Amino acid sequence: MTARTVRALVNGAERHFTLEDRTLLIDALRDAGLTGTKLSCDMEVCGACTVLLDGLPVSACTTLAAEIDGREVSTIEGLAVGGQLSPVQRAFVECSAFQCGFCTPGMILTATALLRSDPDPDPEQVGRWMEGNICRCTGYDSILKAIALAAERGR
Amino acid sequence: MSGRKVVGASVPRIDGVAKVTGAARFASDLTLPGMLHGRIARSTRAHARLVSIHAEDAMRVRGVVRVVTARDLMELVPYYGHIVLDHPILAVDTVRFQGEPLALVVADTREAAAEAADQVWADYQDLESVVDAEAALRPEAPVLHPVRGRPVGDEGFDPGGSLPTGNICAEYSLAWGDLGAAFASADLVLEADYRYPMLYGYAMEPYNALAAFEQGDLVVYSSAQHPYMVRNDLSRIFGLPLARVRVVVPYVGGGYGTKSYTKVEPLASVAAWLLQRPVQVQLSVEESILTTRSDSALIRARSAFTRDGRLLGRDMDIILNSGAYTDNSPLVAQKALNRCFGPYRMEALRARVRAVFTNTVPASSLRGFGAPQGNLGGETQMDEAADRLGIDPVRLRMLNLVGPGEEILPGKRGVDADLAADLDQLAEALGWPRPGPGLNAGFGLSASDAGAFPVSTVMVRIHADGSASTLTGATELGQGSRTVMAQIVAEELGLEMGQVAVVASDTGVTPYERTTGASRTTTLAGRALIDACKDARRQIREAAAEAEGVAVSEVEDAPGGVRVGGRLVGYGEALRRWFGAEAEISGSGLVRRAGDFQKMPPFWEIGCSGVLVGVDEETGVVSVEKLVTLGDVGFAINPALVEGQDAGAATMGLGAALHEQLVYDGDMLLNSNVVDYRVPRFHDTPREMTHLLVQRGDGSGPYGAKGGGEGAGNPIGGAIASAIGRATGRYPRELPLTPERVWRLFKEDDGDQD
Numbered sequence: 010m011t012a013r014t015v016r017a018l019v020n021g022a023e024r025h026f027t028l029e030d031r032t033l034l035i036d037a038l039r040d041a042g043l044t045g046t047k048l049s050c051d052m053e054v055c056g057a058c059t060v061l062l063d064g065l066p067v068s069a070c071t072t073l074a075a076e077i078d079g080r081e082v083s084t085i086e087g088l089a090v091g092g093q094l095s096p097v098q099r100a101f102v103e104c105s106a107f108q109c110g111f112c113t114p115g116m117i118l119t120a121t122a123l124l125r126s127d128p129d130p131d132p133e134q135v136g137r138w139m140e141g142n143i144c145r146c147t148g149y150d151s152i153l154k155a156i157a158l159a160a161e162r163g164r
Numbered sequence: 165m166s167g168r169k170v171v172g173a174s175v176p177r178i179d180g181v182a183k184v185t186g187a188a189r190f191a192s193d194l195t196l197p198g199m200l201h202g203r204i205a206r207s208t209r210a211h212a213r214l215v216s217i218h219a220e221d222a223m224r225v226r227g228v229v230r231v232v233t234a235r236d237l238m239e240l241v242p243y244y245g246h247i248v249l250d251h252p253i254l255a256v257d258t259v260r261f262q263g264e265p266l267a268l269v270v271a272d273t274r275e276a277a278a279e280a281a282d283q284v285w286a287d288y289q290d291l292e293s294v295v296d297a298e299a300a301l302r303p304e305a306p307v308l309h310p311v312r313g314r315p316v317g318d319e320g321f322d323p324g325g326s327l328p329t330g331n332i333c334a335e336y337s338l339a340w341g342d343l344g345a346a347f348a349s350a351d352l353v354l355e356a357d358y359r360y361p362m363l364y365g366y367a368m369e370p371y372n373a374l375a376a377f378e379q380g381d382l383v384v385y386s387s388a389q390h391p392y393m394v395r396n397d398l399s400r401i402f403g404l405p406l407a408r409v410r411v412v413v414p415y416v417g418g419g420y421g422t423k424s425y426t427k428v429e430p431l432a433s434v435a436a437w438l439l440q441r442p443v444q445v446q447l448s449v450e451e452s453i454l455t456t457r458s459d460s461a462l463i464r465a466r467s468a469f470t471r472d473g474r475l476l477g478r479d480m481d482i483i484l485n486s487g488a489y490t491d492n493s494p495l496v497a498q499k500a501l502n503r504c505f506g507p508y509r510m511e512a513l514r515a516r517v518r519a520v521f522t523n524t525v526p527a528s529s530l531r532g533f534g535a536p537q538g539n540l541g542g543e544t545q546m547d548e549a550a551d552r553l554g555i556d557p558v559r560l561r562m563l564n565l566v567g568p569g570e571e572i573l574p575g576k577r578g579v580d581a582d583l584a585a586d587l588d589q590l591a592e593a594l595g596w597p598r599p600g601p602g603l604n605a606g607f608g609l610s611a612s613d614a615g616a617f618p619v620s621t622v623m624v625r626i627h628a629d630g631s632a633s634t635l636t637g638a639t640e641l642g643q644g645s646r647t648v649m650a651q652i653v654a655e656e657l658g659l660e661m662g663q664v665a666v667v668a669s670d671t672g673v674t675p676y677e678r679t680t681g682a683s684r685t686t687t688l689a690g691r692a693l694i695d696a697c698k699d700a701r702r703q704i705r706e707a708a709a710e711a712e713g714v715a716v717s718e719v720e721d722a723p724g725g726v727r728v729g730g731r732l733v734g735y736g737e738a739l740r741r742w743f744g745a746e747a748e749i750s751g752s753g754l755v756r757r758a759g760d761f762q763k764m765p766p767f768w769e770i771g772c773s774g775v776l777v778g779v780d781e782e783t784g785v786v787s788v789e790k791l792v793t794l795g796d797v798g799f800a801i802n803p804a805l806v807e808g809q810d811a812g813a814a815t816m817g818l819g820a821a822l823h824e825q826l827v828y829d830g831d832m833l834l835n836s837n838v839v840d841y842r843v844p845r846f847h848d849t850p851r852e853m854t855h856l857l858v859q860r861g862d863g864s865g866p867y868g869a870k871g872g873g874e875g876a877g878n879p880i881g882g883a884i885a886s887a888i889g890r891a892t893g894r895y896p897r898e899l900p901l902t903p904e905r906v907w908r909l910f911k912e913d914d915g916d917q918d
Contacts, residue, residue: 045186109642
């Protein structure tokens with residue numbers, strides 16, 4: 010196995026990862042202590058491991074860690090700045106848009122990317138972006154409401 | 165009103181910020197220094213004698229430390245099971261389902277363990293397998309357990325009636341009245357076989373455990389719902405005193421019953437014992453599916469009605485496919501029996517449930533267990549009877565419902581709810597009897613004997629600064645138990661939410677809690693907590709009286725402290741003055757099967773849900789336009805959390821009704837992943853969802869509360885089936901109602917109905 014060093018901007022700070030070619034992004038992140046990124050389906054359908062790569066959602070379970078070299082990665086740990094929750098995080102809390110919280114980091118990151126790309130999405134558009142994130146505890150109604158609330162506040 | 169300040173309000177979850185920032189720690193996030201990783205090598209056969217296991221190739225993989233098999237466990241009790249000790253930690257001599265653990269490969273890294281696990285192979289001597297539960301009941305069927313496991317002997321669990329034989333894991337029956345006469349005098353008899361699918365709960369955090377021996381004591385971090393039950397299994401396996409087994413459960417990524425009882429904790433623990441190093445076992449979703457699923461069921465339902473809609477009698481016979489080992493199947497069977505005929509008055513009843521061993525993944529708990537299965541047959545027959553008799557189905561149910569306080573099960577607690585009023589509210593919210601153009605309505609009721617066995621103990625510590633900690637063995641699964649318990653303590657002690665902490669689910673620290681399931685925590689742990697707060701307040705009053713030199717009767721409770729002669733003395737001050745230095749006290753409270761909880765069940769959990777659906781006749785695609793749940797919870801301590809539970813239960817119900825099913829091809833499971841096993845996604849959300857809460861203060865829990873969170877899902881399968889029955893003119897008999905099945909209802913006439 011060849012080891013290589015990868016540099017990336019993770020949550021705004023430059024980080025170096027020494028990893029094997031086969032190392033997956035989820036393992037690199039979690040082994041670096043960023044355990045907010047969750048592993049569930051391990052086949053890119055549930056969205057629990059969603060992180061933002063150059064601002065767009067990817068499944069860390071099927072992305073090679075080497076791919077982040079020279080790029081920007083956002084994980085759930087990077088959203089709250091100076092102890093202030095982001096608008097999407099705040100809306101998720103206020104709308105009770107989660108229970109166990111295992112899908113929540115991925116949900117929030119996908120919703121964050123959505124609102125950056127389209128600050129005023131209609132429910133259809135929200136559905137298209139969020140279709141790749143599964144929630145088993147609470148259904149999707151409260152998540153839709155949280156995204157709508159965050160969008161409304163952003164306007 | 166009551167003057168209550170904190171309970172009854174949708175205060176924010178106390179775990180909210182941790183869960184939206186990635187800070188909430190789950191067992192799968194934990195590591196220990198020097199930790200090894202275990203990966204399971206699994207059986208490729210469904211039923212075989214295990215001749216030998218070959219680990220040589222696996223041992224050659226770099227980083228592999230040991231390959232553990234049942235042979236390494238001879239000094240231990242190599243089985244677990246909270247009712248019957250028949251589930252091997254690793255296969256002993258025989259494998260009974262495809263995917264059964266054969267060996268645990270332990271390595272320095274996850275990658276090495278995974279690579280090596282693929283290189284463990286076994287010699288098998290194949291045995292005839294049986295996958296279908298009806299087939300397993302035939303006399304010629306291969307018997308999975310010719311020698312039965314030993315019942316554990318916990319009085320809270322009945323291992324299943326008189327010594328079951330053959331492949332019957334457990335059998336229960338119930339009867340009253342003259343069934344023959346009831347059916348003979350009926351104007352309408354409905355009779356059909358219904359099939360409920362085999363489901364996977366898909367809690368998104370897969371099963372995992374991290375075990376270590378510390379000074380000879382076993383410490384396990386796990387994703388378990390019931391840490392005390394897991395502790396008991398581990399204690400039996402190692403012959404360790406309960407005090408020397410500590411099971412710690414941090415946040416849990418989804419439970420829904422699927423994480424009740426022991427899963428991978430013994431595997432991690434035996435490896436840690438053999439190697440004297442910490443060992444973590446984390447399953448994939450595919451492996452989790454191979455660990456626990458829910459019982460599929462064949463429900464033979466027969467109902468007798470008079471022409472004016474009175475239910476005369478019911479004859480229910482349910483066969484549960486319970487998989488390879490006992491696990492929780494006796495309890496599931498018992499609950500299926502109690503929950504299958506509905507909260508209706510009837511002169512005669514005969515009901516029987518058999519849980520049957522098959523060469524499939526072991527079945528255990530899943531949300532509402534036993535209830536959704538029987539409910540499908542029972543409730544769709546209420547609708548079908550109404551249609552046949554030309555009676556409104558709401559009215560037909562009203563005619564037969566038990567009233568408040570009336571018994572559903574002879575000798576048991578009378579129903580602590582007003583079902584007729586509930587149904588009335590639900591029907592109105594659904595727009596019944598005019599669902600709207602192109603739409604059909606379906607609704608259903610269920611009453612579950614919930615709460616499990618009423619044993620719960622809690623403690624409250626009042627600290628020197630007047631803040632308080634709650635110690636509870638109830639596990640936070642997302643249902644919000646920590647928030648609700650903090651609300652109760654804040655209310656009872658007159659504190660702000662920010663002054664209350666909850667420490668949960670650490671068997672070495674927190675007091676005994678039997679289980680976290682059956683919707684019990686708010687009702688039972690909540691009641692114990694009220695007593696613990698009273699106990700703490702009593703101690704403070706006594707301390708304050710002694711310190712101030714007054715009679716205890718002159719000391720009154722006040723928010724955050726006591727009042728002595730008109731002066732407010734905070735808890736901290738009262739404690740300091742009495743002890744003479746900084747100190748704290750603890751109050752304790754408990755619930756046992758006595759007093760309010762002498763009569764079983766501890767409470768009835770009501771299900772009352774309805775849907776409006778559109779059905780595309782060309783494609784068979786079903787769209788759920790509106791879904792209404794009604795939570796008859798007595799008192800909602802946190803309404804937003806109750807609504808969230810109902811929304812979640814209903815969504816799971818929709819999954820089972822429309823999409824979800826584990827499928828066996830022969831004795832191989834075909835769809836052990838979440839691509840081929842389809843759970844509800846964003847686009848499946850009903851266009852409109854309404855969650856009604858009914859609060860009549862009629863529960864046995866704190867402030868008149870009673871449990872919720874399972875009920876809303878139980879009637880959904882039947883409700884969807886009835887709506888589709890109305891749309892197609894033919895009542896479905898089998899879930900899930902995939903487009904193909906619905907299309908066939910429109911197109912095919914099998915002569916089964918009319």
